[in-house]
Amino acid sequence: MRIGTLSAILAGVLLAAGCGKLTKSTDTGVTEQDVAKAEEELARMKEKLAQEKAATEKAEGAQPARREAAGGAPAGQTAAAKKPPQKAPAPPPVKTITLEPGTPIVVRTTSTISTKAARTGERFTATLEEPLMAGMEMIAPKGALVEGVVVESKRGGRIKGKAVLAVTLSAITTDTGQRIEIATNTIGNQAKSAKKKDAAKIGIGAAAGAVIGAIAGGGKGAAIGAGVGAGAGTAGVLLTRGNAAEIPSETILHFELAQPVSVTLERSR
Numbered sequence: 001m002r003i004g005t006l007s008a009i010l011a012g013v014l015l016a017a018g019c020g021k022l023t024k025s026t027d028t029g030v031t032e033q034d035v036a037k038a039e040e041e042l043a044r045m046k047e048k049l050a051q052e053k054a055a056t057e058k059a060e061g062a063q064p065a066r067r068e069a070a071g072g073a074p075a076g077q078t079a080a081a082k083k084p085p086q087k088a089p090a091p092p093p094v095k096t097i098t099l100e101p102g103t104p105i106v107v108r109t110t111s112t113i114s115t116k117a118a119r120t121g122e123r124f125t126a127t128l129e130e131p132l133m134a135g136m137e138m139i140a141p142k143g144a145l146v147e148g149v150v151v152e153s154k155r156g157g158r159i160k161g162k163a164v165l166a167v168t169l170s171a172i173t174t175d176t177g178q179r180i181e182i183a184t185n186t187i188g189n190q191a192k193s194a195k196k197k198d199a200a201k202i203g204i205g206a207a208a209g210a211v212i213g214a215i216a217g218g219g220k221g222a223a224i225g226a227g228v229g230a231g232a233g234t235a236g237v238l239l240t241r242g243n244a245a246e247i248p249s250e251t252i253l254h255f256e257l258a259q260p261v262s263v264t265l266e267r268s269r
Contacts, residue, residue, distance in 0.1 A: 095264070095265045096263070096264050096265075097134045097137055097139065098134070098260055098261070098262050098263075099132075099134055099182075099257055099261045099262075099263065100257070100260055101256070101257050101258060101259060101260055102256050102257060103134070103256065103257040104130075104254065104255070104256055105128070105132060105146070105169060105172070105182075105254075105255045106130045106252065106253070106255070107126040107146045107148075107169070107253050107255065108126055108127050108128075108129045108250060108253075109124070109126045109247060109248070109250060109251045110124075110125050110126055110127060110250075111124065111125075112246060112247065113165065113167060113246065113247040114165070114244050114245070114246040114247075115153050115155050115163045115164070115165050115245045116246075119150065120152055120153045121149065122149070122153070123147060123149055123150075123170070124147075124148045124149075124150065124167065125146065125147055125148070126147075126148060126253070127142075127143050128140055128143060128144045128146055128172070129252055130142060132144070134263075138175060139174055139263055140172055140173065140174045145172070146169060146172050146173075147170050147171040147172070148167050148169045148170055149167065149170050150165070150166070150167055151166045151167065151168050151186055152164055152166040152188070153165055153166075155244070156191055156244070156245075162190050162191045162243075163191035163243060163244050163245040164188060164190050164191075165188060165245035165246065165247060166186050166188035167186065167188075167247065167253075168183075168184050168185065168255070169182055169183075169184040169255050170183075174263060176265060178263070178264070178265075180261060180263055182257060182259075182261050183257070183258045184255040184256060184257055184258055185255055187253055187254075187255065189246065189247055190245055191243040191244055192243050
């Protein structure tokens, strides 16, 4: 059917609809059969238009999802309507504290330190016996790890001289796990005198020699044996070192800072 004829038929249909009924139009030459065909064609056109409209709406509805999946903004949403990215939490505030010289540091040793085994420069460990404080601020809690150094380890001489042991602290671990180096005073220990023990050794040697000499040659032999025994006892003393200087395990030592120390602490809000 030609477009002109269809237009004429539609015009007749509209005219008839305006009059309330469809009639044969002699002026346009439109028959009832043409009207029926026009109505069928109009129905098909409406159906096609409805299908196209539905397909268009479906396609437009899928576009925002594709844009969102690609990282774009949904349809109708402007850049200004986007939610701003969340800011990262602010780092905890930092505080710097200075420990002044003379600050007490009380520690407990975790093992025996002795001149028998320890050498100068050797390190040892201890724990805080009391919290390390700077005013009202706690730097390290009780039980925190403390490191120390043996600054002198001198074994007693064979003839004279006593064993000497001296230690100092070198580092401490704060309550935040920060290791800070420190310098403190030195604590020393000297071995007890061994003179009485040496005299006893010489006496025992002389007595044993006298007994052996008496058995061998009577009184004269006893005198000779005593002298020989005493000499042997003296030789034994010369070959034996004096008592060792020791700091037993679990000993509480009181140190003080010798130099100021700055500590940087991070605190939660």
